[in-house]
Amino acid sequence: MNNNSLKGKVALITGAGSIGGQGAAEARLFALEGARVIVTDLENSEGAKVAADIGEQAEFVPLDVTSAVAWAGVVAHVVAKHGRLDILVNNAGIWLAKGILDTSPEEYRKVVEINQTGVFLGMAAFAPIMKESGSGSIINTCSNAGLKGGGMPLAYAASKWAVRGMTRAAAWELAPFGVRVNAICPGVIDTPMIHGGPEVLDMLAKLIPLGRVGTSEEVARLALFLASDANGYVTGAEFVIDGAITA
């Protein structure tokens, strides 16, 4: 990739207001590659700082991905300011380390609302704009938990399997309009979502064939390929980035 692979493109990333998170890394890399980046996250996140650190190519727009009304407001803002959206990364998500024996209905619904319905609402909000322009790249953040059930928390796995399913369905539906839809399935990535510090990361690293956890920057580089014009023909696919743990 050169430093201009996203020149002229407008990208929106959800959940990008976590310093050290995958969304923030994607925002930084996309801007470096020439895109204008709309960093979105909850109002009380570090999104304003992430955007300020990137500079004038980025702006922070608060967005709770579970709110259809909020998505409509963001669409109006993006259309008024840029007239287009080329790249949508549905990255926002939460983790819940509980199984069927200890997940409450409220906890289940909350995980599904953010990880699953949030992705649906994002695609539903921006697909008409991309369809109209005849191009676009949507990248949905799935997980290893969307590839297997064993060892995975119940609500989280359910939400990520749904992301995989809707990625494929939307790819099929939007392909005739030049819009690509793909999913990234990270394994263990060193972000604020993985609490516990170096000891936990070392313990997890021992389970991974590559011998280490992944980084946000590595996930961002995969997202960059899917977002850029270097990817012309890949759509409806899942990309595992996990050091071979599910191999």
Ligand SMILES: NC(=O)c1ccc[n+]([C@@H]2O[C@H](COP(=O)([O-])OP(=O)(O)OC[C@H]3O[C@@H](n4cnc5c(N)ncnc54)[C@H](O)[C@@H]3O)[C@@H](O)[C@H]2O)c1
């Ligand atoms: N870190 C990992 O090991 C790992 C592995 C597989 C998949 N993932 C997925 O990658 C994505 C990014 O996670 P991360 O590791 O960077 O975690 P992170 O906790 O650093 O970032 C997640 C962001 O999502 C935001 N968010 C939560 N609820 C939201 C809502 N309702 N609306 C908008 N934003 C909301 C948070 O504020 C946070 O900034 C998530 O979808 C996660 O499930 C992470």
